[in-house]
Amino acid sequence: MTGQRTPTPSEHAANHLVRAAVTAPSLHNSQPWLFAYSDSRVLLYADDTRRLPLADPRGRQQVISCGAALFNLRLAMRHLGFRPTVRFFPDTPEYVPLVQVEWGAYARMTSDETLMHRSMRRRHTHRGPFQAASVPASLIEALRQQAHAEGAGLCAMDDPTSQLRLAALVREAEQLRRNTPAYTAELNRWTRVGDAPRDDGVPAEACAFHPDCTALAGRDFTGLTRHPDTAAPPWKWSTRTGITVLLTTPHDSRQDWLRAGQALQRVLLYAAGHNVAAGFHTQPLEVADLRARVRATVPSGQHPQMILRLGYTNDRVRTPRRPVTDVLARDNGLRPTASTPARWREPRGPARGSRSPAQEVTCAAPPRPGTQRGAEPRG
Numbered sequence: 001m002t003g004q005r006t007p008t009p010s011e012h013a014a015n016h017l018v019r020a021a022v023t024a025p026s027l028h029n030s031q032p033w034l035f036a037y038s039d040s041r042v043l044l045y046a047d048d049t050r051r052l053p054l055a056d057p058r059g060r061q062q063v064i065s066c067g068a069a070l071f072n073l074r075l076a077m078r079h080l081g082f083r084p085t086v087r088f089f090p091d092t093p094e095y096v097p098l099v100q101v102e103w104g105a106y107a108r109m110t111s112d113e114t115l116m117h118r119s120m121r122r123r124h125t126h127r128g129p130f131q132a133a134s135v136p137a138s139l140i141e142a143l144r145q146q147a148h149a150e151g152a153g154l155c156a157m158d159d160p161t162s163q164l165r166l167a168a169l170v171r172e173a174e175q176l177r178r179n180t181p182a183y184t185a186e187l188n189r190w191t192r193v194g195d196a197p198r199d200d201g202v203p204a205e206a207c208a209f210h211p212d213c214t215a216l217a218g219r220d221f222t223g224l225t226r227h228p229d230t231a232a233p234p235w236k237w238s239t240r241t242g243i244t245v246l247l248t249t250p251h252d253s254r255q256d257w258l259r260a261g262q263a264l265q266r267v268l269l270y271a272a273g274h275n276v277a278a279g280f281h282t283q284p285l286e287v288a289d290l291r292a293r294v295r296a297t298v299p300s301g302q303h304p305q306m307i308l309r310l311g312y313t314n315d316r317v318r319t320p321r322r323p324v325t326d327v328l329a330r331d332n333g334l335r336p337t338a339s340t341p342a343r344w345r346e347p348r349g350p351a352r353g354s355r356s357p358a359q360e361v362t363c364a365a366p367p368r369p370g371t372q373r374g375a376e377p378r379g
């Protein structure tokens with residue numbers, strides 16, 4: 001006898017859910033989430049030790065990242081055949097879980113859910129030019145409907161004037177970032193160079209192209225623009241930027257950010273299911289004045305939460321993830337502490353009692369469009 005504990009069925013199930021959840025995208029791959037499980041539910045917390053104080057002082061992008069993880073968790077529960085029942089907690093102090101997910105009634109997965117679930121491990125962030133073929137309008141419309149199903153908007157910047165305006169705002173924000181040493185230092189802390197044994201942060205291999213090689217300026221993770229020899233891109237592929245889209249929400253509360261995160265992941269997985277990848281350019285949304293100017297470009301007047309460009313690519317770079325054991329603990333009524341789920345600390349707020357109405361959530365989707373894929377010369 002080894003004395004090894006046999007995992008309970010609820011522990012197995014929670015592992016399955018959280019393994020899926022952590023494949024979600026997050027700002028600088030910060031993976032700012034923690035989970036606690038019991039027989040009947042999984043709680044999702046934002047890990048405040050993993051918030052980026054300069055890029056994300058309000059925690060908006062942290063909650064969006066958690067929302068993306070939540071969508072994956074919901075999808076993994078659907079994969080096991082159950083409908084997730086999701087309860088959002090109100091926006092009270094930090095010690096409240098963001099959300100609780102309970103096991104709901106049995107229901108067969110839909111074909112769209114199967115498609116998205118299969119895309120979970122293939123989805124990745126692309127940094128660089130896309131292939132020449134553009135994403136068909138029918139697929140953009142389908143993505144808009146996917147965002148809508150999560151209570152968010154998706155608007156494509158398909159006319160040259162709004163494209164140029166948005167590109168100028170991204171450039172202005174990125175320049176501001178590059179000229180701010182404290183911000184650069186924060187970015188460096190989340191960039192993984194060489195063989196550093198880390199399972200978070202953005203690896204240099206994921207930044208193979210110069211950040212200025214398309215029409216939308218990218219974050220300079222590897223510091224190329226700081227050296228005179230590499231400050232300018234050797235080649236510019238402005239026509240390979242892809243189609244730029246904005247993800248928006250009606251309001252700008254913590255619930256809207258969670259909604260935006262779920263919509264983001266739904267859009268990304270549906271796109272990946274049709275071989276479309278996304279690049280992220282959220283820099284102007286981190287500066288209040290620039291975010292207001294981005295909002296002025298949104299025809300619906302909604303709040304911009306994400307700026308993405310979509311296109312086709314054969315490049316696939318895997319970013320690391322922390323093991324599930326680092327982020328999942330048994331729910332013992334207390335809040336898990338950061339990165340040390342074996343330890344627990346007392347909750348500070350009144351939070352655990354505060355409730356909002358439970359919602360049964362499915363990933364039931366609008367009709368799938370006919371899609372086509374054009375020729376694929378490498379970018």
Ligand SMILES: Cc1cc2nc3c(=O)[nH]c(=O)nc-3n(C[C@H](O)[C@H](O)[C@H](O)COP(=O)(O)O)c2cc1C
Binds near residue numbers: 062
């Ligand atoms: C809220 C949010 C904002 C992001 N902003 C950027 C960005 O501005 N530039 C960028 O290159 N990637 C951005 N990303 C992508 C992350 O860097 C990426 O998800 C993370 O490195 C994990 O890699 P993966 O998406 O390939 O799994 C963002 C992701 C999220 C969720």
